[in-house]
Amino acid sequence: MDMIAPVRTDAPRDPRRDGFFPAGITAPTAASASPSRCSICKLREADLPCDLLRPGPGQREALPSTHWRVRQGEALFRCGDAFSCLYTVRSGFFKTVMPVASGRELVTGFHMAGDLLGADALVAQSHVCDAIALEESQVCASFISGVDGPDHAPPLPYRQLFKAMSAQISRQQGLMLVLGMLRAEERVAAFLLGLSQRLGARGYSPTHLKLRMTRREIGCHLGLELETVSRMISKFREAGIVETGYRRIQILDLDGLRRFIGPTMA
Amino acid sequence: MDMIAPVRTDAPRDPRRDGFFPAGITAPTAASASPSRCSICKLREADLPCDLLRPGPGQREALPSTHWRVRQGEALFRCGDAFSCLYTVRSGFFKTVMPVASGRELVTGFHMAGDLLGADALVAQSHVCDAIALEESQVCASFISGVDGPDHAPPLPYRQLFKAMSAQISRQQGLMLVLGMLRAEERVAAFLLGLSQRLGARGYSPTHLKLRMTRREIGCHLGLELETVSRMISKFREAGIVETGYRRIQILDLDGLRRFIGPTMA
DNA sequence: CGGTCAATTGAGCAAGATCAAACGTAGTGG
């Protein structure tokens, strides 16, 4: 994805969007349609005030930015939306939510003045969560290319670092989902499936796993006691889904394991 | 903290360290003491192979890197260690652990060939978790300054982005700790304390909180049902620690609330 | 071949989920 110009000409990609600005977002208030420098954004303790996106001495030009209003209950961006800019909360209150198949939702965070929103999409180029205003809010939107974009892109080593850090954020979000929403059985199944998938991606067998960690370590990773981990693995064995031999686990029925995760995760 | 030269001359800061290399880490094997370019690191599906730290066309010079061996059970780095370099797992298996006061430990992840280790320390300049080898392992260490370092530092806007992403990683790790190790009572107490602290840092009252979110949203954030959240708040009220009025919560006894979190978090 | 540590399995118990009902608050429209 390339840099999106301050005046956006790309058509909305999401069916929920029906106008020039995202649903629930009005045109710039203090700023004109052409992006302002937004030097009034001086927020205490802010993670990333827009002012800090200004260039330092010897740097290139500042990233263009502008202000938007978001009404209560409306989305600043939604899961799947193409990445267009980073947001700093100027006033109000947001929640970020990952929608889950089961209807329940995972609230990944609450965000108030000074907090950064939207960094989740820097690498994948599309947002992985909804950002919903819990009250009338204002944000500062800073237009910045994704790490692969040609303009304003950082030097190569840092692009890789961005990717690595972004990958870690994604991994942690997945783990939060496991810890916050899944039952013991589902957690262990998800753990085994994740391990299988990662091993497969590296050229190892995805079905013959050699566990390098103890049941206690698995438990500490999944928020369970070691006895519970052991019991769940035994349950999978009794169901004919895995075969076990001490630290070695053979997955006989990958789909059966997926079925154990249930409707929460797809 | 500044860039640490490939040949390290700084004294170990951690009492657990007793030699030139971190405990359990032997001198470079394939590479000589002076860092090699390590072009043999071509790992499939890797998040950040050392090769990718090479400069692209028109970039500055590559970051120096070298290889280390880590024996089973030994630490690649430990919580509190000064940040010196980023690691890519070449072979073997690691766990990353956040030590917790209560003796239990939070395993934040398992890491195999191709995974990046150590990015947690890029901003704070010191590691926030232990990285322990679960079997005989090899890593590629890439020397890179922290985002505030003078050498190899990225342009300013990206430094801010690094900080923001790093902050998000820290926040998520804190939440994983809450989701994985705390009981309902402790989770709600930690949530209220966190909200209080963040509001205080922004100039609002840290004791008179106006909750913008519903009990259900708090529950979805903490991995609890909304009834449980309500019950815990009622318990705090009955204990004389908070006063409640619908969406408004007044904290009467901050220390009392901290006492509820118990020994797990300090 | 003990010794140590990890894993398994069982029994009882407590924390939290679930189901259900009553109550408060905010918002709407007459």
Add this chain to the structure above:
DNA sequence: CCACTACGTTTGATCTTGCTCAATTGACCG
């Protein structure tokens, strides 16, 4: 301004899940 409605909150009763305690078995190492 008030009544009505919708939704959020509180509280209670019951039940399930997973934790705790305990004993046994199994693997690995000198």
